[in-house]
Amino acid sequence: MQEIIKQNALSIEKSRSGRRGVRFEKPQHTPDHYIPARYLRSHTPRLPQLSELDTVRHFTNLSRQNYCLDSHFYPLGSCTMKYNPKAYDVLSVLPALAQAHPFAPQEAVQGTLEILYNLQEMLKEITGLSAFTLQPAAGAQGELTGILTARAYFDAQKDKKRTEVIVPDTAHGTNPATSHMAGYSVINIKSGPDGCVDKEALKNALSDKTAVVMLTVPNTVGLFEKDICEIANMVHAAGALLYMDGANFNALIGVAKPASFGVDLMHLNLHKTFAAPHGGGGPGSGPVGASEKLAPYLPKPLVEKKDGKFFLNAKMPKSLGRMKAFYGNIAVCMRAYCFLRQYDAQTLKDIAENAVLNANYVRVLLKDAFPAFFDAPCMHECVLTLQKDKMNGVRTADIAKRLLDYGFYAPTIYFPLIVPEALMIEPTETESKEMLDLFVQAMKCIFEEAAREPQTVHEAPHAQPVGRIDEVSAAREPNLRW
Numbered sequence: 366m367q368e369i370i371k372q373n374a375l376s377i378e379k380s381r382s383g384r385r386g387v388r389f390e391k392p393q394h395t396p397d398h399y400i401p402a403r404y405l406r407s408h409t410p411r412l413p414q415l416s417e418l419d420t421v422r423h424f425t426n427l428s429r430q431n432y433c434l435d436s437h438f439y440p441l442g443s444c445t446m447k448y449n450p451k452a453y454d455v456l457s458v459l460p461a462l463a464q465a466h467p468f469a470p471q472e473a474v475q476g477t478l479e480i481l482y483n484l485q486e487m488l489k490e491i492t493g494l495s496a497f498t499l500q501p502a503a504g505a506q507g508e509l510t511g512i513l514t515a516r517a518y519f520d521a522q523k524d525k526k527r528t529e530v531i532v533p534d535t536a537h538g539t540n541p542a543t544s545h546m547a548g549y550s551v552i553n554i555k556s557g558p559d560g561c562v563d564k565e566a567l568k569n570a571l572s573d574k575t576a577v578v579m580l581t582v583p584n585t586v587g588l589f590e591k592d593i594c595e596i597a598n599m600v601h602a603a604g605a606l607l608y609m610d611g612a613n614f615n616a617l618i619g620v621a622k623p624a625s626f627g628v629d630l631m632h633l634n635l636h637k638t639f640a641a642p643h644g645g646g647g648p649g650s651g652p653v654g655a656s657e658k659l660a661p662y663l664p665k666p667l668v669e670k671k672d673g674k675f676f677l678n679a680k681m682p683k684s685l686g687r688m689k690a691f692y693g694n695i696a697v698c699m700r701a702y703c704f705l706r707q708y709d710a711q712t713l714k715d716i717a718e719n720a721v722l723n724a725n726y727v728r729v730l731l732k733d734a735f736p737a738f739f740d741a742p743c744m745h746e747c748v749l750t751l752q753k754d755k756m757n758g759v760r761t762a763d764i765a766k767r768l769l770d771y772g773f774y775a776p777t778i779y780f781p782l783i784v785p786e787a788l789m790i791e792p793t794e795t796e797s798k799e800m801l802d803l804f805v806q807a808m809k810c811i812f813e814e815a816a817r818e819p820q821t822v823h824e825a826p827h828a829q830p831v832g833r834i835d836e837v838s839a840a841r842e843p844n845l846r847w
């Protein structure tokens with residue numbers, strides 16, 4: 366038992382003085398021969414002293430305690446934790462791509478530019494928009510790019526009175542944050558009883574002060590804005606622009622082109638729909654697409670093609686400028702490019718339909734235990750809630766912890782904020798029916814446990830290296846030092 370406990374010790378606790386993984390020859394001279402004395406450390410650094418085997422075991426054992434897509438189903442809503450083919454990882458780090466110098470002459474990186482150009486073209490095709498920038502490094506930065514593009518457009522029209530952005534309460538939290546950051550006043554509107562935009566509320570909020578209406582589509586309760594065409598007409602009639610947060614485009618890819626329902630600007634999260642890993646805070650990519658009249662205001666440079674050659678067009682006089690150094694997160698773009706090259710139009714549509722089917726499958730099978738907050742077919746994720754009278758005081762957080770004991774990562778919980786005790790489940794298109802059945806079974810078992818032995822659920826997890834942590838102290842007084 367003692368040995369097992371030791372497995373969880375920190376590497377510094379396992380350290381033994383003088384133990385080494387690799388021993389180097391003693392240098393000929395003392396360090397001040399190589400480095401000026403003023404730059405030398407005065408104390409030996411306190412690093413763990415371990416053999417190579419100790420080190421490998423330490424990190425292998427730690428990694429085994431982790432939940433990840435390669436080991437577990439990961440139904441984290443709003444995060445699209447789907448399987449990302451390993452082949453794309455290999456291709457995205459090809460030396461010619463990954464090691465190209467950002468200042469390399471354009472003639473020397475024609476291949477990279479061709480990939481970026483083709484990706485821009487493919488994103489235009491699937492959204493129906495006229496131009497795409499690949500610069501933004503995340504969805505949220507894409508939103509900021511989009512809103513600043515809108516501002517550059519209104520500035521060019523000398524339309525200074527538009528100071529407001531309308532954001533419904535079903536928007537992703539980054540939407541109001543972005544609008545505020547871009548210097549706009551945020552007008553929040555409530556959704557109707559069906560979880561979609563309340564058109565009356567929108568009508569009352571729209572005015573000649575409205576610059577942009579920002580809609581998350583599908584919205585954060587997993588629903589498609591069924592009146593999107595009418596909404597677009599209302600927005601345009603007020604002289605404003607319609608921005609679509611298309612981070613969750615896996616629900617629509619190959620099925621609908623946002624330009625066809627009146628979207629002026631949108632971003633996509635390549636690190637969700639397009640086969641780059643999401644989560645873990647890794648590099649992202651949030652390309653922004655614009656309609657014809659807004660395209661000249663996008664960040665520069667865009668990749669263009671002339672006489673069979675690809676080049677970075679920095680001559681865009683109306684452009685808002687740069688949003689990021691160089692040209693975007695190219696490795697993430699490369700994964701998206703591989704994804705789009707691998708599938709034809711029909712398969713992309715199948716991907717969207719399977720993402721939607723899987724979410725509805727879970728929603729319907731769980732409806733007696735955990736009903737959907739808005740009782741309607743959902744898109745790529747379903748948002749469930751608790752039946753308080755049947756839960757014996759068990760709360761959503763308890764269910765999330767108990768799921769770990771059953772071998773599942775937890776869904777997103779307590780988001781979106783408009784749903785009480787929310788459980789937001791996004792199965793994604795890459796999970797099989799068998800896996801979804803197992804997950805549903807685990808959820809139903811937890812529901813029954815809540816009735817029979819609620820304490821077991823309250824005190825979960827029971828089979829993890831760490832039990833309940835004090836999350837409040839961890840958030841308020843993070844002490845990450847040893």
Ligand SMILES: Cc1ncc(COP(=O)(O)O)c(C=O)c1O
Nearest residue numbers: 443503504505537539610612649
């Ligand atoms: C709908 C929506 N919008 C915006 C974002 C923000 O994207 P990012 O985390 O890349 O900034 C997310 C993130 O998952 C999202 O789900």
